[in-house]
Amino acid sequence: MSSNVIEETEKLVKPILxxxxxxxxxxxFKKEGKDWFLRVFIDKPGGVDIEECGRVSEQLSEALxxxxxxxxxxxxxxxxxxxxxxxxxxKDVKNHIGxxxxxxxxxxxxxxxxYEGELITVDxxxxxxxxxxxxxxxxxxxxxxxxxxxxxxxVSFN
Numbered sequence: 001m002s003s004n005v006i007e008e009t010e011k012l013v014k015p016i017l018x019x020x021x022x023x024x025x026x027x028x029f030k031k032e033g034k035d036w037f038l039r040v041f042i043d044k045p046g047g048v049d050i051e052e053c054g055r056v057s058e059q060l061s062e063a064l065x066x067x068x069x070x071x072x073x074x075x076x077x078x079x080x081x082x083x084x085x086x087x088x089x090x091k092d093v094k095n096h097i098g099x100x101x102x103x104x105x106x107x108x109x110x111x112x113x114x115y116e117g118e119l120i121t122v123d124x125x126x127x128x129x130x131x132x133x134x135x136x137x138x139x140x141x142x143x144x145x146x147x148x149x150x151x152x153x154x155v156s157f158n
Contacts, residue, residue, distance in 0.1 A: 005029040008069040013040055016059045025081045036074035041081040053078045087151040094122050101130060102154040105147050115141055116154050
């Protein structure tokens with residue numbers, strides 16, 4: 001049920017977001033306790049504000065009510081992905097060059113499965129280059145995008 005709800009929701013929300021020049025980051029449909037939550041995370045360069053989230057929520061709610069693709073009671077939440085937004089697609093990664101990122105790998109690379117550092121570049125073979133600090137030295141790690149299980153922006157307090 002969950003994947004169908006996500007698919008239908010994304011079909012409905014895409015034209016709404018396109019008209020507002022917003023980007024769909026992620027959609028999730030989860031049961032928490034006895035309640036179901038449909039969460040839609042949106043963004044744009046510079047971030048989204050509460051008014052934009054409200055407008056998307058109103059329009060999406062109307063579209064969902066008219067199509068009625070969800071057969072259980074649920075809460076709709078539309079929000080920003082936050083400071084540590086997930087980077088799901090290669091395009092997301094490429095759009096955040098110069099930012100601090102945290103990546104988890106499917107299998108260890110140089111003995112580690114997690115890295116955090118500055119995203120330097122993504123080359124033409126989709127290899128992600130991250131500059132990490134190892135003790136007092138900086139080191140660049142090259143990670144093929146297909147080996148990244150999860151990636152997100154990282155908040156840096158430097």
